Amino acid sequence: MSKKRLSVVVTRRLPEAVETRLSELFDVTLREDDRPMTREELGAAMRQADVLVPTITDEIDAPLITQAGERLKLIANYGAGVDHIDVATARQRGVLVSNTPGVLTDDTADMTMALILAVTRRMPEGMAVMQSGNWDGWAPTALLGGRVGGRRLGILGMGRIGQAVARRARAFGMQVHYHNRKRLREEIEGELEATYWESLDQMVSRMDVISINCPHTPSTFHLMNARRLGLMKPDAVIVNTSRGEVIDENALTRMLRSGDIKGAGLDVYEHGREINPRLRELKNVVLLPHMGSATLEGRIEMGEKVLINIKTFDDGHRPPDQVVPSML
Known part of the structure; x- marks a missing residue:
């Protein structure tokens, strides 16, 4: 019997190659448009997903993490910076956090x-x-x-x-x-x-x-x-x-x-x-409009890191780019 696929929610539009690969590997919910999620939409996503893939435009603070459902086990951030995520509260709730360092x-x-x-x-x-x-x-x-x-x-x-x-x-x-x-x-x-x-x-x-x-x-x-x-x-x-x-x-x-x-x-x-x-x-x-990392090559490499972090977690191992409070 095949293992049930992880439920993954992505908060913003990602390069097509990344979205396609996510769809092949997981039960993924992608964005139809590229506007940031509202706080209510983020909360709903965190209650329904095993994995959330947010970006820097998503403020994931302690109250949001506290309201997350029991299913949520990994926040696989699409980006290196995680100052928009309350990593300490996530850890207390048993939710892992990963990022995408080095590629940009x-x-x-x-x-x-x-x-x-x-x-x-x-x-x-x-x-x-x-x-x-x-x-x-x-x-x-x-x-x-x-x-x-x-x-x-x-x-x-x-x-x-x-x-x-x-x-x-x-x-x-x-x-x-x-x-x-x-x-x-x-x-x-x-x-x-x-x-x-x-x-x-x-x-x-x-x-x-x-x-x-x-x-x-x-x-x-x-x-x-x-x-x-x-x-x-x-x-x-x-x-x-x-x-x-x-x-x-x-x-x-x-x-x-x-x-x-x-x-x-x-x-x-x-x-x-x-x-x-x-x-x-x-x-x-x-x-400039926050475009320092805006190359197609870099965005795809970020997506590949997200994929590896989720897949490694799905296989029962520690995501290679896991972030812990002591690192911040």
Whole structure:
């Protein structure tokens, strides 16, 4: 007698190849449209499924997990970050949580460098001039940006993505500095030609570019607060492809408006889609719609990780990418 197939609910549209493979392996419920589930829809899904496949747009907090049915045994997150999931409450309820680490490292690092270049070379302003039809031709002093080669880059968070950013920055001739919870091993530090700063304040005050590459945790919330942003040099820029909550967005907006910070490149925001309207108006800011990891190759690799985590769990083993509270 064949084993009953797991009931899997997916909260957002995924690449077609991923959805097809999920359908082949499990009793899967897919989305007809790509809008985020409401809280009520999420609750209903968690009561009917053995496995939930959520994304960063789904806030799965303690009350939702507490209301989940007895069937729910695995939350196989489609994404590396799990700050939208109450992992501790899930564990108390006997629900495993897995994620998809590692597959988006290069894509996110590429976008970090793209933002650094876009901000320092004023690319959006140039695009706006061309799209307006008001370009008067080349001029020696028009839209002067800055050269990235020789600039000091301070990386906040030197995990997989931070190290990938460092390798790219070195290729552009930047001097790499970093702050991390733990100092890198000597051989990795040597390979990256990276200078470690135990004091984040001291690093921030000396850098030409700050790149946020750390996760959002209680200890990193507003790590770049008004005081620390105020330590940045007036001609420095900051880019963030990690989590919006790491930067105090209102303080950043004020300093960008006043010229205390030269520019910013942001792919993530403190309040999700609710972006400070004053931030949108600034010419010295590049805003992207959370597309740092948006490559087809990366999205399919994420789906493959989800599939492996679910299949391994279905076979009675620990998912290879299980997340436990001690990791956060």
